[in-house]
Amino acid sequence: MSKGITKRSEDYSQWYNDIVKKADLAEHSPVRGCMIIKPYGYSIWEKIQQNLDIMFKETGHTNAYFPLFVPKSYLSKEADHVEGFAKECAVVTHYRLKNAEDGSGVIVDPEAKLEEELIIRPTSETVIWNTYKNWIQSYRDLPILLNQWANVVRWEMRTRLFLRTAEFLWQEGHTAHATSQEAIDETIQMLDVYGQFAEEFMAMPVIKGKKSESEKFPGAIDTYCIEALMQDGKALQSGTSHFLGQNFAKAFDVKYADKEGKLEYVWGTSWGVSTRLMGALIMAHSDDLGLVLPPKLAPIQVVIIPVYRNDEQKEQIAEKAKVIMKDLKAKGISVKFDDRDTHKPGWKFAEYELKGVPVRLALGPRDLENNTVEVARRDTLEKEFVSLDTATDHIVELMDKIQNNIFDKAHAFRAENTVEVDTYDEFKAVLDDKGGFISAHWDGTSETEELIKKETKATIRCIPMDQKLEEGKCIYSGKLSKGRVIFARAY
Amino acid sequence: MSKGITKRSEDYSQWYNDIVKKADLAEHSPVRGCMIIKPYGYSIWEKIQQNLDIMFKETGHTNAYFPLFVPKSYLSKEADHVEGFAKECAVVTHYRLKNAEDGSGVIVDPEAKLEEELIIRPTSETVIWNTYKNWIQSYRDLPILLNQWANVVRWEMRTRLFLRTAEFLWQEGHTAHATSQEAIDETIQMLDVYGQFAEEFMAMPVIKGKKSESEKFPGAIDTYCIEALMQDGKALQSGTSHFLGQNFAKAFDVKYADKEGKLEYVWGTSWGVSTRLMGALIMAHSDDLGLVLPPKLAPIQVVIIPVYRNDEQKEQIAEKAKVIMKDLKAKGISVKFDDRDTHKPGWKFAEYELKGVPVRLALGPRDLENNTVEVARRDTLEKEFVSLDTATDHIVELMDKIQNNIFDKAHAFRAENTVEVDTYDEFKAVLDDKGGFISAHWDGTSETEELIKKETKATIRCIPMDQKLEEGKCIYSGKLSKGRVIFARAY
Numbered sequence: 001m002s003k004g005i006t007k008r009s010e011d012y013s014q015w016y017n018d019i020v021k022k023a024d025l026a027e028h029s030p031v032r033g034c035m036i037i038k039p040y041g042y043s044i045w046e047k048i049q050q051n052l053d054i055m056f057k058e059t060g061h062t063n064a065y066f067p068l069f070v071p072k073s074y075l076s077k078e079a080d081h082v083e084g085f086a087k088e089c090a091v092v093t094h095y096r097l098k099n100a101e102d103g104s105g106v107i108v109d110p111e112a113k114l115e116e117e118l119i120i121r122p123t124s125e126t127v128i129w130n131t132y133k134n135w136i137q138s139y140r141d142l143p144i145l146l147n148q149w150a151n152v153v154r155w156e157m158r159t160r161l162f163l164r165t166a167e168f169l170w171q172e173g174h175t176a177h178a179t180s181q182e183a184i185d186e187t188i189q190m191l192d193v194y195g196q197f198a199e200e201f202m203a204m205p206v207i208k209g210k211k212s213e214s215e216k217f218p219g220a221i222d223t224y225c226i227e228a229l230m231q232d233g234k235a236l237q238s239g240t241s242h243f244l245g246q247n248f249a250k251a252f253d254v255k256y257a258d259k260e261g262k263l264e265y266v267w268g269t270s271w272g273v274s275t276r277l278m279g280a281l282i283m284a285h286s287d288d289l290g291l292v293l294p295p296k297l298a299p300i301q302v303v304i305i306p307v308y309r310n311d312e313q314k315e316q317i318a319e320k321a322k323v324i325m326k327d328l329k330a331k332g333i334s335v336k337f338d339d340r341d342t343h344k345p346g347w348k349f350a351e352y353e354l355k356g357v358p359v360r361l362a363l364g365p366r367d368l369e370n371n372t373v374e375v376a377r378r379d380t381l382e383k384e385f386v387s388l389d390t391a392t393d394h395i396v397e398l399m400d401k402i403q404n405n406i407f408d409k410a411h412a413f414r415a416e417n418t419v420e421v422d423t424y425d426e427f428k429a430v431l432d433d434k435g436g437f438i439s440a441h442w443d444g445t446s447e448t449e450e451l452i453k454k455e456t457k458a459t460i461r462c463i464p465m466d467q468k469l470e471e472g473k474c475i476y477s478g479k480l481s482k483g484r485v486i487f488a489r490a491y
Numbered sequence: 492m493s494k495g496i497t498k499r500s501e502d503y504s505q506w507y508n509d510i511v512k513k514a515d516l517a518e519h520s521p522v523r524g525c526m527i528i529k530p531y532g533y534s535i536w537e538k539i540q541q542n543l544d545i546m547f548k549e550t551g552h553t554n555a556y557f558p559l560f561v562p563k564s565y566l567s568k569e570a571d572h573v574e575g576f577a578k579e580c581a582v583v584t585h586y587r588l589k590n591a592e593d594g595s596g597v598i599v600d601p602e603a604k605l606e607e608e609l610i611i612r613p614t615s616e617t618v619i620w621n622t623y624k625n626w627i628q629s630y631r632d633l634p635i636l637l638n639q640w641a642n643v644v645r646w647e648m649r650t651r652l653f654l655r656t657a658e659f660l661w662q663e664g665h666t667a668h669a670t671s672q673e674a675i676d677e678t679i680q681m682l683d684v685y686g687q688f689a690e691e692f693m694a695m696p697v698i699k700g701k702k703s704e705s706e707k708f709p710g711a712i713d714t715y716c717i718e719a720l721m722q723d724g725k726a727l728q729s730g731t732s733h734f735l736g737q738n739f740a741k742a743f744d745v746k747y748a749d750k751e752g753k754l755e756y757v758w759g760t761s762w763g764v765s766t767r768l769m770g771a772l773i774m775a776h777s778d779d780l781g782l783v784l785p786p787k788l789a790p791i792q793v794v795i796i797p798v799y800r801n802d803e804q805k806e807q808i809a810e811k812a813k814v815i816m817k818d819l820k821a822k823g824i825s826v827k828f829d830d831r832d833t834h835k836p837g838w839k840f841a842e843y844e845l846k847g848v849p850v851r852l853a854l855g856p857r858d859l860e861n862n863t864v865e866v867a868r869r870d871t872l873e874k875e876f877v878s879l880d881t882a883t884d885h886i887v888e889l890m891d892k893i894q895n896n897i898f899d900k901a902h903a904f905r906a907e908n909t910v911e912v913d914t915y916d917e918f919k920a921v922l923d924d925k926g927g928f929i930s931a932h933w934d935g936t937s938e939t940e941e942l943i944k945k946e947t948k949a950t951i952r953c954i955p956m957d958q959k960l961e962e963g964k965c966i967y968s969g970k971l972s973k974g975r976v977i978f979a980r981a982y
Contacts, residue, residue, distance in 0.1 A: 029622070031609065034558035036622055039637065042555045064533045067525035068611075068642055068658050069581075072588070076597045086588035090560075091599050092611065093584045095646040097563070097577040106567045108582050108608055117599055118522065120559075120583065120611075131520070131527055140833070146530065151559055151642065155586040167559050342631070 003354055007288050012232040019282055023291045023355050026161045033159040033166030043299035048277055051201050055193050061145045066127050069118040074126040078251040084218025088155040090120040120153040125270055128174045129248040138257045144176040162279035163491050170274035176266045183267035187243040190271040191224040194239035203294035203407035204228050204284045205414050209462025214446045221245035227461040229414045230283040233435020235461045235488035238280045241271035285406050291356030294406050295399040302335045303352045307345045307364035317363045327392040358402050379405050424475045431456055437488050441481035443474035452476055461486045494845055498779050503723040510773055514782045514846050517652045524650040524657030534790035542692050546684050552636045557618050560609040565617040569742040575709020579646040581611040611644040616761055619665045620739040629748045635667040653770035654982050661765035667757045674758035678734040681762040682715040685730035694785035694898035695719050695775045696905050700953025705937045712736035718952040720905045721774040724926020726952045726979035729771050735759035776897050782847030783869055785897050786890040793826045794843045798836045798855035808854045818883040849893050870896050915966045922947055928979050932972035934965035943967055952977045
């Protein structure tokens with residue numbers, strides 16, 4: 001089976017599109033900029049959701065649901081916020097269709113015009129803080145620790161499946177606190193949750209840091225982020241956590257009475273990750289044969305493929321396969337037994353390779369004789385014969401090994417592709433040569449940042465949390481810098 | 492604590508609103524017709540989702556995600572479908588805001604007008620069948636068995652929390668089949684899944700049946716439904732399953748090649764339940780003290796409330812409580828230990844009663860002496876002292892008992908409020924006297940149905956699946972009828 005996947009070395013962007021398409025993850029819809037998440041892609045997203053949801057609940061959050069629509073006047077209440085989102089708002093203006101009088105078909109009924117236009121939420125700070133105003137009277141009502149899983153719309157002109165679409169799925173946490181410090185702690189806690197999820201579940205090492213002024217969320221005091229490195233040397237912002245200060249509390253007049261009865265504005269945070277994580281997951285690990293999934297997020301962790309020449313063999317193999325399945329399921333491993341007659345084993349091998357299934361077992365007549373099974377790893381493509389007596393334990397261990405190996409590989413790649421540079425020439429050379437994360441001194445001004453971006457398309461990904469305080473000279477302006485920041489070209 | 496819940500006997504409608512509000516389930520948002528589902532309400536919805544999702548997957552379905560937007564031209568492709576939804580469509584016409592030139596604020600940018608208006612999905616048949624066209628070529632591509640969890644918008648003029656809102660959350664299954672029979676079997680299978688879920692999880696008996704022509708889904712050949720009876724004697728349609736025939740396949744030109752290579756139109760079904768189930772759940776079981784939740788859908792199944800006079804007692808009780816919690820959790824029961832100092836035990840008793848927590852445990856100093864715990868049931872309000880040695884097993888058994896008792900109570904209520912009538916006078920008398928399900932003969936015409944509706948506000952809820960073939964005379968027209976159908980006033 002020819003998979004028709006373009007090689008990464010030939011055309012990275014086409015390789016990505018090919019994987020998304022051939023592994024049945026998603027496709028473009030005829031509705032401009034919107035995607036259809038196909039069943040296999042969605043089942044990976046479900047694993048992401050389930051595991052994040054557990055982490056959110058463990059840190060004290062509960063889910064709720066707020067309306068899809070934001071009245072235009074709400075969006076306008078926080079100046080930076082509306083400035084940031086106005087250019088990409090889908091606007092509902094009417095609430096009815098009718099038959100055209102000339103019989104030409106169905107038209108928008110001009111009589112059903114809304115008094116105030118509604119925006120499809122690009123994010124829900126405004127709707128939620130408008131609600132918090134009613135929920136919060138005293139310090140006893142705080143903190144509020146909510147999350148919602150929802151769809152949002154940002155009208156993007158250039159879209160790419162998972163990475164940038166007009167409609168996307170995400171979660172957005174919105175919390176309210178009595179003190180600045182508590183809100184900052186929450187912001188950092190959720191950054192850490194994202195970092196932990198990325199590394200432990202997605203097997204994707206990330207740099208945690210703070211955004212520069214020009215890159216922060218419209219309406220935030222500070223935006224923190226996790227940044228991952230893709231195989232083409234470009235960075236991908238994979239999650240953000242915002243300290244909102246009292247900005248939205250002031251915009252929506254949300255105050256609480258403290259223990260002395262004094263009225264204070266409430267402090268807020270918001271934080272989110274989206275279906276963009278799917279793009280990160282695909283690009284971080286996959287290869288020219290298809291998707292590579294870390295076991296913790298693989299909807300199918302093990303596939304068993306029977307190899308037989310006649311019905312008798314088929315039956316004997318099925319019997320063995322069922323025992324293996326039962327044992328693996330008892331260990332919490334998801335297994336699929338693909339005994340379809342419509343496809344040859346070789347076709348199936350390629351298919352599950354393409355879909356990134358971490359472990360493939362093949363069972364043939366010789367295995368029955370020898371009491372063995374062939375175990376193939378998707379990450380290393382290694383194959384070995386294992387005794388059926390120890391196969392279950394072997395596979396259980398393999399899950400961890402594969403998870404760790406995928407992380408280590410991505411970690412090694414990032415290490416190779418993170419360099420410190422001290423001059424602008426070096427900076428540009430590294431960018432054009434291999435890309436990656438570039439650690440360099442910056443004078444801290446938006447002007448310099450803007451000029452570097454204009455000249456090289458590289459942006460400051462973040463000021464890392466573990467930034468060393470180290471005096472240096474800005475690679476661009478030569479002015480004083482107090483520490484290195486992380487630059488990269490980014491998605 | 493005065494709960495401020497209106498009595499059912501005084502004002503049923505206000506009682507419902509009070510429960511929704513006081514039990515922290517949902518509230519109206521300032522956005523017309525949209526609701527905010529509050530954390531406690533949402534946690535019940537999550538239980539509904541999780542259990543239904545398992546049942547969908549067990550019957551071979553997988554989840555996917557399709558766009559929020561439906562191009563106006565798609566909606567128009569199936570004549571009945573657009574006719575049914577045109578009057579309640581939220582329409583997106585623009586994709587950008589800008590600052591008004593006169594400085595008056597943010598306005599919709601007239602230059603950012605969409606070429607074709609987009610409808611916020613009221614349901615997704617059209618978008619999905621447009622996609623199925625590309626996914627289906629041959630019989631090998633069938634069946635397709637998909638579901639999506641999503642928000643939809645139907646612009647309702649009169650809204651009620653959970654029961655009828657402009658935006659609501661739901662799941663919509665959309666399947667495609669090679670034969671009519673297979674699609675009909677799927678339709679009935681999902682009706683049965685809904686019926687089973689309603690009865691086993693919601694503890695709510697339902698009548699399964701088929702809708703009359705005038706009540707069926709716009710675009711369906713047949714609509715099947717589950718109908719439940721509320722405590723005020725009104726019916727509530729709680730789920731529908733539609734046999735679409737080839738209607739959407741023809742509208743979107745979706746054909747498959749059969750084994751002989753002959754092209755045939757594909758057969759379809761769709762089926763859905765929504766946050767309306769929350770309304771059904773509340774109205775079916777709750778009482779004048781608040782919500783009554785069946786254990787299988789209760790986010791908190793057991794609450795433990797300590798009753799103490801000093802810190803020493805508090806500590807000793809906490810120690811016991813932690814043992815009980817651990818034991819119950821090991822049995823898969825969700826427990827909350829409410830040891831807040833800010834509220835008195837009596838306040839907490841009322842609070843969890845209001846929130847419908849099935850079992851309340853109270854632990855006081857005398858319980859420590861006697862090695863007992865006070866166990867209170869929400870459904871019967873009975874209290875008893877149970878030895879701590881057997882408390883866990885007792886509570887595990889109680890979960891089933893309460894679940895069954897709630898069902899039995901609702902079942903008995905329905906039995907009392909289902910009557911056969913043979914004359915129109917009797918029909919009207921029952922409707923005005925006590926409501927309920929009325930089983931009566933009908934001549935099968937839409938005209939009669941319409942006249943009865945106009946005169947009495949009662950509608951045909953369904954032609955029950957277990958309808959007896961029995962000759963009779965239509966209560967309205969006196970014409971021949973082949974069997975009784977179920978009438979009721981309905982939500």
